[in-house]
Amino acid sequence: MHHGDNGNEDVPIRVTPDIGLVAPYSRRWRQSVQRLSLALLVAQNSVLVMVMHHSLSGPTGAQPRYRASTAVLLVEAVKLAASLVLATYDSCASYRSNQSCRAVLGHLRKSIFSRDSWKLVVPAALYTLQNSLVYTAISNLDAVTFQVTCQLKIITTVLFSILLLGKRISSKQWLSLILLTFGIAMVQITGPLNALDRMQGIIALLRGDVGSNSGAVKGFLAAVASSLTSGLTCVYFEKLIKDSRGSVSLWTRNVQLSFFSLFPAFLVGVCWQDGVAIHRDGFFAGYTLAVWLTILLQAVGGLIVAVCITYADNVTKNFAASLSIVVSYGTTIVVDGIPATLHSTAGASIVLLAMYLYNSRSPAPPPLLPMARQRMHLAEKPAKTHLLQP
Template structure:
């Protein structure tokens, strides 16, 4: 029955999942390098741009693009309808009775961003980057709970390796901070935990709790959105869901980020203070990435999306070393190799091919789409 269901999946959706995963690798790789330069590069005069304004613009661009795609879908489904009828259908689909369900992931995304900000403010970069990679595992845990996915012990080992490899590349790579070795050793040996237990009111405790909470919320939000999209994909288009998510995300981005967090700085320097071409390129890449992620979640799933994002970190590490001639470190290179091994291990042919990537009990996707990411790697022998 499962094989028949997979064969009946629209091949266009499978192809969309295939290309979305590949595009996500390219987009994330470019974004890592460009965003790092935009946030850490030298500023000629005036202040650096505010992240809260960039977040608001990203959501506005995603909303506009999703509106265009949703309108195109309606025009294609109702070719003889007038413009007024098309707009009416669009309004009814966006503000449908179940649109309130997108309020939760929009609020969780905002909370996640706030927790990340708090964690970065109270932890050093190494501790934050290593701990935040737990979102890979929390995503799988919530996939099991909410989507009924099945993960073998071999796949769990691959996911743990993936988490470790990504963390190692990020903290030991050319864009990492100095002194990563001492901090990583301290983290592995549990010194940070002992420090937290001895000083429960310290900033380290607040940062650690914030980053752990952010990792949990990240997994919950991604899987909740995946379940919502897949459960209603037959009746509600992906772009309608994306409109709803971006629409509800605008309010916390505006009121919490722009007005409450950075209102004074914006009133003093202006909304677009510090904006340069590279900043606009960063915003554009983030918006494009949000649209690609939506396609990945709908047609491939969060686990495949996490593997694609992890592979992009390895690609950006290698590209940074080649383009900017930054030295490659042995630990970071070992982390990159660990990511590749984890992907190979997760995709091992010893297992049934129908279980290489988890599928929802209610909405099983094409095997071609869910395994698309691994087609860029050499096949198992």
């Protein structure tokens, strides 16, 4: 490391690559971070499902329910604050201790508002669009149909990973993804008769035979579009992180994403979508402890997801999210005393089987016997050429 020729220049001197607090110092370190982040994601999603269900079940009486748009805005604000703290700490740790805090913060500001920061406008806008589509879908579909339809994001994520990242998926992994989709759908549907009714309802939506329930078509299309935007947003953000590895830190990218997400979340969600209701009832109307815990868990989950897609990928992240649904199902059985159904248990087993198939590798070919190895070695030797003497 060398200082510049001008000793008066207050230029930070790099000592470690600016790739984030979880820098991949070794392969073992990367694997440890990957496993830890996936385990934390499973735990976070499992707890989030229960806390969010509790937050949506109240309040009762004349008190209005909290607006999802306000929660989305606060989630982005919390993520922005947390990412900014982590990016600042990472930037300070990446430079020599004799550099002034002002110089380090100046470099961080330039990194956040760099020339390529505009690239985060696309996932930020898609994220806001996805939230609006989810809101429309939930408003027009029942919970089970919405959850089953949204499992399409597993397939859309894989398709966008192939198109944007050049990811290669084997036939066994495709089979595991299809099994995962059906397994999660089986867990979320209470029984075979209910499953048949849901399938008939979805087929009716596809055929347009819904009678007077025109809102169901709108909700179904919104759920499908939400799955498409979810896959595109996650894969595009993964591409940005991995393409800029070594030049822009993970937490700087998170700061950029959260910063640009604030504008559509506020303008589209708070002002345009729920502006009248928020003006009438107040911004924090219906907020309880469960709502604040939901916001905190979603913000933490966003940070964990960023680490997951950095050290794994979005497909693996979806497997972790699917496993959390199975964990939530088992927790509900134990805590609430709800009897386990054969249908849901079979779905959970299919999910575990799909995870095993996706992560298992094809067996290596058996080693050659010594005699066969010797014959192959002799066969690979080039034949000697003899010059004919005159």
